[in-house]
Amino acid sequence: MTTSRSRKRPGTALPKKDRAERLGRMDWIAAAREALIKGGVHAVKIDLIANRLKITRGSFYWHFKNRAEVLAALIELWESQNTGPFEEIAKRADIGAPEKYLAMAKLWLEEKAFDWQFDSAMRDWARSSRAVARKLAAIDDLRMKLFEQVFIEMGYPPYEAGIRARVTYYHQVGYYTLGIREDQRARREMFPMYLRILAGDAQADQMTFD
Amino acid sequence: MTTSRSRKRPGTALPKKDRAERLGRMDWIAAAREALIKGGVHAVKIDLIANRLKITRGSFYWHFKNRAEVLAALIELWESQNTGPFEEIAKRADIGAPEKYLAMAKLWLEEKAFDWQFDSAMRDWARSSRAVARKLAAIDDLRMKLFEQVFIEMGYPPYEAGIRARVTYYHQVGYYTLGIREDQRARREMFPMYLRILAGDAQADQMTFD
DNA sequence: TCAAAACCATACAGTGCTGTATTGTATAGT
């Protein structure tokens, strides 16, 4: 070993990656989201994500200052995605309360506008981060208030409305937490019965299914 | 620095720890449980726990082969603690179905025999461990079947009984997941209303509170 | 009382992950 000078120096390597394959900040955020959903915050490790993206950490530190920055980006992403749909339904003036409830419940049933896995991952995260916990609590509170309002519009006395809102919301969060993945057909079949129990028979009768 | 020979050798230190302060395997498991509850599996780090116990990792590796062994012990502990209470109530022959339901709901309300924080921590863990997820799913299933049976005993048709059991269970899991800590007084006040919604008015009327 | 068993402290080797520094390559705009 003649004082081996042949050590590779930084940058001396692989040309590679023509335009199309290069990544943007969003690719990293998306991959981080995957990781978060799959294994919790602690699984959001930049070198593992880099491996997954088949790229090195050099790229990451170009797009982000540090790990904390992606995590912040994830929170932002979640807030902007999973808050709106409920509010929009609650605001509608063209339909009655039972229909609103139905529409909100369908957000869950259909899982299109609402990404429950992301939601669950945030809940997970909240267990170890005060900041996230606070944001989450605020949003849960908001969503429950929306349901409460709908129950009030249905004619339930305020106290009962509050509790029905809780039952509805807790129930759905629990469902996601358990991570039950039953087939869509079975779920749709059970759906009306859930509505009868959660919203009451009289109200459920006024909901029109498609 | 005269070739400083004064390097401490292993074992050359602190007498300390008279009987009472020495720890057993159980102390480690208990501390690990705390850590698990507070920050998830990834927070179960033996040197942090050691610091907390004001002892060194030497002790740990005396009691356990490695980290995996405490984790296994935690699973075992949880299984032996949080499974039984529900089954015992369900088996009772001296009370009717509504009373059984009440008793089971009270397990949750009073949080004595049932340690929900431990339960939630396991759910958390399950997200990153297939093995834990399986055990958890099995236990959730079991508990829901117990509720289903109670609803059947109440006279509900099997299909509705199944769904009511789900609503009850999901609801409670959701409640814990949200980590809501309202004062006991408010909870007790709302309790009857919850029962009316979850078990139905007719059944709730047959429950006697103390 | 003295030897074995139980328990604890320290050092050390090793690994996984973060963050920084530095240099290379591809593309757009001039």
Next chain:
DNA sequence: ACTATACAATACAGCACTGTATGGTTTTGA
């Protein structure tokens, strides 16, 4: 063609944590 910009690769320093080796201390009990 030249340069700025955007991106990527490599190396390196450093910390947090695991696991092992080893030698010490305390307790038990024959």
